[in-house]
Amino acid sequence: MQIILNQMDITDYQVSVNAAAILKSIHDNQACDGFMIFPELALTGFPTLDNIEALYHQSTEHFHSILEASKNTDSTIIIGHIDKQDQLFYNACSFIKNGKIIHKHRKVKALA
Numbered sequence: 389m390q391i392i393l394n395q396m397d398i399t400d401y402q403v404s405v406n407a408a409a410i411l412k413s414i415h416d417n418q419a420c421d422g423f424m425i426f427p428e429l430a431l432t433g434f435p436t437l438d439n440i441e442a443l444y445h446q447s448t449e450h451f452h453s454i455l456e457a458s459k460n461t462d463s464t465i466i467i468g469h470i471d472k473q474d475q476l477f478y479n480a481c482s483f484i485k486n487g488k489i490i491h492k493h494r495k496v497k498a499l500a
Contacts, residue, residue: 400432423465431468480494
């Protein structure tokens with residue numbers, strides 16, 4: 389089993405740039421049969437409270453691209469992102485396999 393720790397330069401507020409780096413890493417490591425682990429808030433960087441909703445909506449489309457890309461590997465992808473539940477935003481981590489979220493964990497305290 390392989391474990392790939394993806395160290396990446398996350399650019400705050402640059403969802404497209406961060407998503408492209410994540411998708412490239414998934415593509416480059418398709419043969420991995422273990423885990424691909426990405427950093428906390430890898431898609432958005434660390435948001436300020438005044439723009440968290442906009443970043444959440446921007447990241448949703450890119451998150452779906454990551455779900456699609458996960459169908460092309462045997463890896464479980466672990467990625468940090470913003471999640472929304474009951475009108476609150478959370479720092480979350482999703483475990484993704486074969487295009488599906490198999491587990492999601494949110495930090496206890498909401499971001500906003």
